[in-house]
Amino acid sequence: MPENHPNLTILHAGSSDDQSNSGDDMKDIQNTPPVHLDDEASRLWKSLIPEVKKLGYLKKIDQPSLELYCRYYSLYIKSEQLIEKQGLWIYDNDNVAVKRSPGAVQMDSCVKNMKSLGHDLGLTFDSGLRQITVEEPEKPKKDSPLKEVGFGADV
Numbered sequence: 001m002p003e004n005h006p007n008l009t010i011l012h013a014g015s016s017d018d019q020s021n022s023g024d025d026m027k028d029i030q031n032t033p034p035v036h037l038d039d040e041a042s043r044l045w046k047s048l049i050p051e052v053k054k055l056g057y058l059k060k061i062d063q064p065s066l067e068l069y070c071r072y073y074s075l076y077i078k079s080e081q082l083i084e085k086q087g088l089w090i091y092d093n094d095n096v097a098v099k100r101s102p103g104a105v106q107m108d109s110c111v112k113n114m115k116s117l118g119h120d121l122g123l124t125f126d127s128g129l130r131q132i133t134v135e136e137p138e139k140p141k142k143d144s145p146l147k148e149v150g151f152g153a154d155v
Contacts, residue, residue, distance in 0.1 A: 027060045028053070034067055040077050041070035048123070055122065062121060069117040072110045079107035 029052060033045035048066070052058045058066065082103030089097035089104075100108075118124045 024060060029058050029060055029063050029066065033070070034063075037067065037070055038074050040074035041067075044070045044073045058121060065117055065121055069114060069121060069123065072113045072117065076107060076110040076114065079103045079110060083107065 029049070031049055031053075033042035037045060045066070048070070052066070080103075083101060086101050086103055088101055090099050090101055092098045115124075
């Protein structure tokens, strides 16, 4: 083991020292919002969890991503409020827009992060459609009794 990392230990698969609880990762995601989420993020958590539970594919291992999604939503709401106060642009002395306001920059970042996390978590319309499976149409039987009639067409 390298001397510059004396506190590192190597754990082998199946080792009794292995402290990871991989079974916990497959438990259901918690119903209540984590305590560190603010009010807006907690409200979103409470509205998403029943839908997430219906789908059944998000588990405890996905919880950090869902927490981030809710947190970005909360920041998005705060960005909207900031834009209402300050506007979308910062103006120079000649009243010419020189750059986007901090709220607009933050909002843009939140939208991008929510879109990415939402896609990863399956919280978008498009990813929801991927959950729907379409069966192939039934193929016609080759041994149809109508073939004997001799209409000359595939039945």
